[in-house]
Amino acid sequence: MAVCLPDTQDDAPSIPIKLTRVGVTGVKKLLQLERKNKRPIILLPTFDAFVDLPNNQKGVHMSRNPEAISEVLETVANDSTVDIESLCAKIVDKMMTKHEYAKRVEISMTTDFMFLKESPVTKNKTQEMSKLIAKATGFRKEDGTIEIRKQIGAEVIGMTVCPCAQESVRESNKNKLLDFLDEETTQKVLDTVTFASHNQRGVGTVLIEVPEDKKIKAEDIIEIIESSMSSPVCELLKRPDENATVLNAHANPVFVEECVRNMMEKIATKYSDLPDDTLITARQENQESIHRHNAYAEKVTTMGELKTELNIE
Template identity: 70%
Template sequence: MGLICFPDTQDNIPSIPVHLTRVGVTGVKKLLKIERDEKRPIILLPTFNAFVDLPSTQRGIHMSRNPEAISEVLEEVVENTAVEVESLCAEIVNSLLKKHKYAKRAEVSMTSDFMFMKRSPVTKHKTQEMTKIMADAIGYRDGDDVVIRKMIGAEVVGMTVCPCAQESVKESSKQDLLEFLDEETAQKVLETVSFASHNQRGKGMIMIEVPQDHSIRGEDLIRIIEDSMSSSVCELLKRPDENAIVVQAHENPMFVEDCVRNMVHKIVSEFSHLPDDTMVTVRQINEESIHRHNAYAENVATMGELKYEIEGINEQ
């Protein structure tokens, strides 16, 4: 008995002929092992979202082709020791446009937990730190060619200290000190002691376009984000480590806006060689400790726009 030939109802004309911007699948989880020369392999459990656009003349996409494209590309790259996650997404985009001839545009995003090793600040205990890496790729048809833009990003947790509250505590402490100390001695105390403030768990994020013939390491983005807050945090801390982080954070208070501007400045310093039309997104969310709301700041700009602003600051 031969195989039954089932009809492709997706190819029917829809009763309401409206073009759809993004149709596809979300939450596709895969195991990805990236081999590296003379280093331990990187094991990721990424989650993929994959979409194409749908013309008004077609009722539905062939949905199974999206997870199929993800699986096929992953199988092809597992032996490639130089694979980059953003290039992986770009390959999936290319595969989607081959499988969906009717689509003019395809988009793939990927997020994954990423573990890196660090040492605590004083006792130097080794600790595993978890963060997130992200990658996006968007492709569209340009005649017979396919143009793809890809991005890589990271999200890292850190610590911030509110400068405003700290200044208020410092001023009230000064008034208390002046009740039994002279002005000069009180000022010396103020310059020596770290003053209390409320803290936030900060989440910094960078998403940066990777132009053709360029590469950006996710580890570099992680470092930039960590260095842009009041202090980095660590999973394993002994008492001397805790003291060091708390003191460092309170000596380096920052608003949510400061964190974004710090990241922008470091990005321009390290990646100024990228083309001026390179897109950069920087975001910081601070989870407040004395409010029920969170603080948010973001900057979306091209590298050329960021360089213009930073160079203007440097010339002043």
Template identity: 45%
Template sequence: MPDVQSTTPDVRINLTRVGVKNVKKLVEVSRPDKRPVIFISTFDVFVDLPGSLKGANLSRNFEVIDEVLQQAIDGDVKEIEDLCSIVARKLLDRHEYADRTEVLMQSQFMVKRETPVSHTSCHEVVTVHARAVARRTFREPIVRKSIGAEVTGMTACPCAQNIMKERAMYVLQDLGVEDETVEKFLEKVPMATHNQRGRGFLCIEIDDDQHLKLEKIIRILKESMSASIYELLKRGDESYVVLSAHNNPRFVEDCVRECAKKVLAEFSYLPGDSLITIKQTNEESIHQHDAYAERKATMAELFVELNGEHQ
């Protein structure tokens, strides 16, 4: 049968990305001395296409994905972002006409958690993002990969809390409570404020020979908000979470800045050109809009800014 994809198109224009989207796969990544990690994943896979070819051989994309997934099951792939980079490399081998390949992977990852007071076991679904881009060179391909996550948490508004604190001070003073007692009370009992459910996103792009732990990315995101949230809470847990959030009020901007600070501390070994993307969306409770903040910068840029802050 004739290979129609290899014929010359009527309009000879190069295409930036040609491929397949929404490829559903169950990804199993083995771990030493532990059960495998299971990701319910969706892949988008692309190659560039020269103007001399009518189409790309898309069946090769499916073949490469299945081949690399089998490698992961066999224990040859240890990290989810490595899976994407291996696929990107193999796509260059299979698509000899392509100079660039790109693999995007979005996964649902189930994390087992324990509540802070009653230690009740519960689960949380985390959205994991991975990506790899391979570029052909005269020698070995250049590959950049990224790994990231999106998690939910809770924030407490500092502005409204200050308003409520000022009101409490006036009320206590009108009731004849001494100023020293008022100060001690307000130190121990944080004032009410309105809350938001926050959605934090952190993604780090690195060279192919660098490695990151997904668990650290998830932890940084959670610690950058006012408090963590849980699917199941006993009364003691609920009190702990609410008190923790109100003792640690943060604006949406605070969450992004705190996340950047923690990334620098946790991943200080990364090269300066590692690209950091941080996004925070807070779903307001007393407004009909959402609050949003974002920062995209290299490790070197963040280092200079944060060090300059303390000079």
């Protein structure tokens, strides 16, 4: 005979305070996404899942969060059209059903993602890793209907070169050259030679809200992030590739602030058809080579606000 166990989560709390986010973190799953006429994508994502908790309930039904994740993953395993942000939206919808007391539900997913590229000179094929990010948030309205907003993004490693230090090196070398060259010849040398600077490993992140009728490819976001720094980096580099990477990076020095501005401009240009209320986040953290601290910049805005700043119709 089955024993009926008490459900203490539904009891009244001793301190009636509403909580903003309660749930589970670090839920790891194996996910295989089928793709038409292509090899399936194998991912090992990590999920965080939260709901809000009213002030008259002691606790959430915690097991329902990983349960919802598992149920949705089983249903999409053979769906060749699903994307990871829609997957998160489906989990949010499932959680809304399981947590009938919740007004707000949130799911986030991060996973390593491998993409192929070629080294700049030798054209060796190399496997590169980035991190994909997907989020979905559900809101239960007063009339009982549910609104779900989803986001897709990526975190990518690249290389940045400091413009300030490079200009200092250039000026120092200019004064040395003038000791034995005239000004015209010195200027020709300055215009020809690439000058040294300190550089950083840059970590760029973009997160874009995706309306129901739109598709945003993760590969395009990765390209936007990479091209917003001084240079992409590559796992496999032979000597000519190393030379080209260093020279190209030093020919395109950028501050951490410029990386974020570059990303935002590229997003506004590529996705100008997104609704004005589309939320966009871009951030850059440069791991400094001559300081013990890192440099950081971020912008959070809507597409409408961004287009107004850039005078884009």
